[in-house]
Amino acid sequence: MKILAKNKRAYFDYEIFDNFEAGVVLTGQEVKSAKTGGMELTSAYARITNEEVYLLNGHIKAYAHASNLEGYDPTQNRKLLLKKAEIKKLIGRIQEKGLTLLALEAYVKNGRIKIRLGLGRSKKKIDKRDLIKKRESDRKIGRATKNALRKSAR
Numbered sequence: 001m002k003i004l005a006k007n008k009r010a011y012f013d014y015e016i017f018d019n020f021e022a023g024v025v026l027t028g029q030e031v032k033s034a035k036t037g038g039m040e041l042t043s044a045y046a047r048i049t050n051e052e053v054y055l056l057n058g059h060i061k062a063y064a065h066a067s068n069l070e071g072y073d074p075t076q077n078r079k080l081l082l083k084k085a086e087i088k089k090l091i092g093r094i095q096e097k098g099l100t101l102l103a104l105e106a107y108v109k110n111g112r113i114k115i116r117l118g119l120g121r122s123k124k125k126i127d128k129r130d131l132i133k134k135r136e137s138d139r140k141i142g143r144a145t146k147n148a149l150r151k152s153a154r
Contacts (some may be wrong), residue, residue: 004034004106005115007041014102014120020090022046022053022115023081024106029066034106034113037121038063044103046080046117048094053080055115058103080115093119103108 004130010016026034033039038061047054055078082090093099104118123131 002108004037005041006105007044007103010102010118010120011044012131013123014118015123016102016118016120018093018119019104020082020086020117020119021109022117024055024113025079025081026060026113028057029063030060031113032066032123033061033063035108036063039106041100041103041106041115043093046103048087048091048101051084051091053082053087053090053101054078055080055103058106058115061062066153077083080117092120094135098122131150 040059042059045056046057047056057075058078059074061074090101094101098121099119100122102118102120104116106113106115108114
């Protein structure tokens with residue numbers, strides 16, 4: 001499983017509760033571009049309209065070697081392929097207050113491009129500060145233990 005793009009910002013800004021795997025409807029040149037590293041999910045999210053799921057703000061660069069690139073929109077809405085039961089489950093969960101469907105990562109599975117969607121709730125600013133403080137303290141502890149191990153090895 002080769003990861004094509006990852007949305008690290010989603011893990012920082014949102015508390016992720018549940019994951020879903022979805023296929024993506026792409027053109028041939030979009031697939032080639034995504035597989036060569038031209039895909040970005042930093043601000044990508046999904047919307048459900050008329051019992052269909054669409055990826056919004058997912059950026060796929062135009063493939064450099066494609067011949068017909070006139071009028072290509074790299075951030076166009078792309079249809080996501082999920083089972084009807086999963087879509088109905090998502091509709092029920094999204095109607096809860098504050099839940100959002102985010103694109104977490106894109107990867108290749110059995111030759112097909114898949115998107116991992118995450119159902120999450122936005123974190124408050126204080127939660128983010130606590131996360132940063134915890135990360136910094138873990139780094140300091142790691143450095144201190146590493147230095148102590150070096151000194152004891154001498």
